[in-house]
Amino acid sequence: MRAYPLNDVKYFTRFRDMVDGLACGNEDKPGISWFTRRGEQRDVTLGQWRKDILALQQQLIRMGLVGKHIALLGENSYEWIVAYFAINCCGSVAVCVDIEQSNETIEQMLKMADVEAIFCSGSIKEICLEYAKEQMPVIPFSQDDQLTDIHQLMAQGAQIIAEGNADTQVEQNVTGDMVASIVFTSGTTSYSKPVMLSQEAILTNASDSIANVTIGKVVFTSLPFYHTYGWTCAVIGMMLSGAQVFINGNLKTVMRDLQLSKADTLLTVPLMLETIHNKMWAAAEESGKANGLRKLLKIRKFLLALGIKKNFKKLEQLREKCFHTLNLVICGGAHMNSAIIEQFYCMGLLVVQGYGITECAPLISVNRNKMFKFDSVGLVSRHSEVKIVDGEIWVRGKNVMMGYYKQPELTAEAMSGEWFKTGDLGELHKDGFLYITGRKKNLIVFKNGKKLSPEKLEEQLKKIPYVQDVVVYGIASGVSSDDVQVAASIYPNKAVTEGMNSYDILETLQHEISQINEGLPMYQQIQMVDIREQEFSKTALQKIKRHLI
Numbered sequence: 001m002r003a004y005p006l007n008d009v010k011y012f013t014r015f016r017d018m019v020d021g022l023a024c025g026n027e028d029k030p031g032i033s034w035f036t037r038r039g040e041q042r043d044v045t046l047g048q049w050r051k052d053i054l055a056l057q058q059q060l061i062r063m064g065l066v067g068k069h070i071a072l073l074g075e076n077s078y079e080w081i082v083a084y085f086a087i088n089c090c091g092s093v094a095v096c097v098d099i100e101q102s103n104e105t106i107e108q109m110l111k112m113a114d115v116e117a118i119f120c121s122g123s124i125k126e127i128c129l130e131y132a133k134e135q136m137p138v139i140p141f142s143q144d145d146q147l148t149d150i151h152q153l154m155a156q157g158a159q160i161i162a163e164g165n166a167d168t169q170v171e172q173n174v175t176g177d178m179v180a181s182i183v184f185t186s187g188t189t190s191y192s193k194p195v196m197l198s199q200e201a202i203l204t205n206a207s208d209s210i211a212n213v214t215i216g217k218v219v220f221t222s223l224p225f226y227h228t229y230g231w232t233c234a235v236i237g238m239m240l241s242g243a244q245v246f247i248n249g250n251l252k253t254v255m256r257d258l259q260l261s262k263a264d265t266l267l268t269v270p271l272m273l274e275t276i277h278n279k280m281w282a283a284a285e286e287s288g289k290a291n292g293l294r295k296l297l298k299i300r301k302f303l304l305a306l307g308i309k310k311n312f313k314k315l316e317q318l319r320e321k322c323f324h325t326l327n328l329v330i331c332g333g334a335h336m337n338s339a340i341i342e343q344f345y346c347m348g349l350l351v352v353q354g355y356g357i358t359e360c361a362p363l364i365s366v367n368r369n370k371m372f373k374f375d376s377v378g379l380v381s382r383h384s385e386v387k388i389v390d391g392e393i394w395v396r397g398k399n400v401m402m403g404y405y406k407q408p409e410l411t412a413e414a415m416s417g418e419w420f421k422t423g424d425l426g427e428l429h430k431d432g433f434l435y436i437t438g439r440k441k442n443l444i445v446f447k448n449g450k451k452l453s454p455e456k457l458e459e460q461l462k463k464i465p466y467v468q469d470v471v472v473y474g475i476a477s478g479v480s481s482d483d484v485q486v487a488a489s490i491y492p493n494k495a496v497t498e499g500m501n502s503y504d505i506l507e508t509l510q511h512e513i514s515q516i517n518e519g520l521p522m523y524q525q526i527q528m529v530d531i532r533e534q535e536f537s538k539t540a541l542q543k544i545k546r547h548l549i
Contacts, residue, residue, distance in 0.1 A: 001371045006211040006382060010240065013176030013200040015088040022239060023050035031239060032078055033246045035257045043244075044078060054166075055157030056086035056150065061167045062160065063137065069114050069182065071095040073106070073128060074121030076225050076249035079141035079150050081235060083119045084225075088199060091174040095182045096226035098540050099124050105192075107131050113182045113194055113405060119150065176200035182405050183228055185358045186539040194405040195358050197228070205361040205399040206236035208381040213352055214369050215241040216264030216328060220257070222248035223267055224540045228362040229332050233354075234267040262325045269333040271542040273351065276322050277340050281465075282495050293318075300346040311348070319347040328369070332356060333541035335436065335455065337462060338375040345374070353377055355436060357422050359414065360384065361399040364422075365434045376433040386428055387419070392440055393426040394419040425453060442546065444474035446484055446523050454486075457516075457526065461488060464512045466505065468493040469536050471549050475528060487528035488513070489549060491535055506531055 012018040022031070027047030034042050044052075060066070070087050072094055074080055087094045095113040097106060099121070110118070110131055117137045120128045125147075128138045140149040160166055180199040184192040209232070219238045223230030238245045246261040248254050258266065284290040296312055303310050323329075329344075332354040341351045350369065355377035356362030364386065367378035380386045384397040396418040403411035414421055425438040438453025445451050454472035461470045469491040477485040490509060497505050509529060517525040536544040 004370060007214055009207045009211045011207045012203045014174055015085055015180065015199055015203070016171050016174060018203060018236075018240070019050050019053055019085060019089065022046055030244045032081060033244055033261070034078065034248065035246075035253065035260055037250070037253070039253075039256065039260060041260070042078075049082070051158070052082045052154050053085045053089060055154045055161060056082055057089045057157065057171070058160045058166050059153040059157035060086055060090050060092065061170050062157075063117075065092055065117055065137075066090050066170055067092055068116040069093045069095050070117045070119065071097055071110055071113070071115040071128075072119050072226065073097045073099050073124050074119070074141050074249075075099070075123070076222065076230075076247050077121070077141055078247070080119070080225050081247075082154070083141070083150060084231075088180050089174070090170050091178060093179050093182060096184070096231070098184065098224070098226050100540060103127050109184055109192070109194070174199075176203075179402060183226070183358055186227070186541060186543055193407065193410060196402040196405050197361050198402055201361045201399050201401070202228075202232050202236065204383050205363050205381070206232050206240055208383055208399070209233045209237040209354075209363050209366065210241040211382055212366050212368050212379065213328075213330060215243050217243055218246065218261060218263045219243040219265045219267065220246045220248070220261045220263035221267045222251070222254045222257075223269070223333075227333075227540055228358050229356060229541065230267075232361055233330070233332070233356075233363060238265075238267070258326075259324050264325055265328045265330070266323075266326050267330045267332075269541050270331055270336040271334075273329065273331060273336065273340060273344070277343070278493065278495060280318070280322055297343055297346045301342070304346065315347045319344075319349055322347075323349055328352070330354065330366070332362075332366075334543045335459070337459065339463065341374045355424075355434065357395075357424070359401040359420055359422075360395050360397075361401070363399065364393075364395055373433050376429075376435050378434060379432050380428075380434060386434060388426060388428055389421075391425045391437075393422045393424045393428075393434075393436075395422060396420065442473075444472075444484060444486065446474075450523060452486070452524050457486070457488070457524070460516050461490070461513070464509065465496050466493055466508055466512070467491075469544065471536065471544055471546060472526070473546075473549060477527070485527040486524060487530065488526050489530045489532055489536075491532040502531055 023046040029046050030043040031046040031049050032044045070092050072080055072083055084094045095115050097109050118128045119139045121141050125140055132138045140147055143149050143151055176199045179196045180202055181197045182194050184194055221234040223234045225231045248257045284293050296315055329351045331351050336353050344351050352367040352372055354366030355364050363381050364384050365378040365380045384395055384399055387394050400420045423440045424436055425440055427435045438455045442454050443451045457472045458470050461467050467490055471489045473487055474484040475487045477483055492505050513526050537548050538544055
């Protein structure tokens with residue numbers, strides 16, 4: 001595939017400049033949309049979005065919250081977006097917190113980040129009030145009879161502006177190198193760490209994301225805003241592309257809202273695509289059409305390899321049934337099976353996989369619309385630089401964090417000068433494509449000195465139809481600590497194993513695993529299999545929390 005120019009993109013260093021830049025001349029253009037529980041569409045124009053942000057900014061200034069750490073706790077919503085921008089426009093810091101955590105963890109995060117005010121949704125209001133103990137403002141996103149909510153603050157701020165009393169000095173003091181967010185890492189291998197990201201880091205990274213990938217006119221996302229992928233790439237980046245962004249904050253209505261939005265572009269995580277893929281094949285098997293589908297996909301794959309783009313009506317109909325109006329999916333947050341990506345491509349759906357990490361705001365690399373490889377995480381983004389040190393991916397650039405908040409020792413451990421050590425293992429090929437081979441902390445070390453990335457085996461095991469999720473790990477098998485055998489903990493695919501008892505599932509899996517073992521060196525072969533009854537504990541982006549296994 002030939003290289004081609006990056007998309008022409010605007011770059012901003014401050015959120016205030018982005019707000020003006022997007023709204024200027026586009027005041028009546030729909031910017032952010034969503035559906036109510038009843039399925040009614042709500043649209044906010046870029047002009048109204050700007051007015052709401054500036055109004056809330058003035059009220060935050062009036063409340064003495066300039067330069068303070070202000071937490072955002074809640075499901076995805078328009079109000080969440082307005083609050084974040086207003087916080088940054090007045091030089092304050094948005095502390096983004098995952099509300100799926102335990103009450104104790106949430107309180108710990110608020111304390112760790114020195115929070116002095118809280119915006120929250122109704123579902124978590126009581127926890128926030130208990131933490132605040134009347135010592136700091138707690139502001140609900142939705143209308144509230146007991147507390148001053150965000151809508152009242154916006155109305156008060158709009159009045160300040162209308163009366164000509166707006167404070168313009170504060171925003172002039174805001175610079176791109178100021179901390180915009182404290183975002184907590186997902187904590188898949190340890191406790192979450194508070195990452196400081198500057199305004200310029202986030203905005204540069206967002207523009208880089210759409211410089212690489214050409215987006216459609218209508219985008220849908222349900223990715224959580226408190227995660228950098230869901231915020232930088234799925235909201236800021238998509239708005240910068242000029243798309244109308246449909247947001248979703250209710251998992252129960254995701255598929256309904258996706259269909260109603262008539263989006264051509266979706267940002268999601270592998271789990272959603274894998275679920276659709278599994279349901280598609282389960283339906284094909286049940287209807288007796290699986291073999292025919294396999295033949296069609298095989299023919300289409302062969303023709304595409306020859307550069308022949310012949311359409312197949314049955315594959316097109318299947319794509320529309322599974323994905324409606326979508327023709328592009330941007331997938332990140334976790335590793336995606338390349339075989340599934342290739343199958344969807346043969347059906348007419350392009351899935352571009354990317355790679356990022358919270359400390360890098362998050363995007364490091366992404367595949368492009370006309371320049372991609374199914375098994376790669378793409379090309380390094382414009383303002384990032386990657387090098388491989390002893391197999392580990394190191395990154396430097398404008399998108400790299402300012403450090404972990406009040407944790408200089410951890411920061412020093414993670415950085416080598418300007419380079420951030422990701423902890424991910426990978427390879428950077430001569431053609432510029434980056435490949436992830438595993439996680440440094442997950443390596444299984446054997447007594448013969450050899451090492452194994454469990455992710456490689458996990459990818460093979462996930463190809464077994466009976467496997468929903470799997471974690472491969474090393475387990476002590478002798479007297480010495482380095483006498484290790486490979487074990488696999490498997491959560492079965494309930495749709496495929498329906499009607500089978502535990503013994504049948506285990507016997508079937510052991511037969512499949514024996515075939516995989518035949519192609520592996522003795523020390524890498526899976527010796528023990530554990531069948532789980534409960535799903536693995538996962539992060540918001542559906543990564544398995546390995547340290548809890």
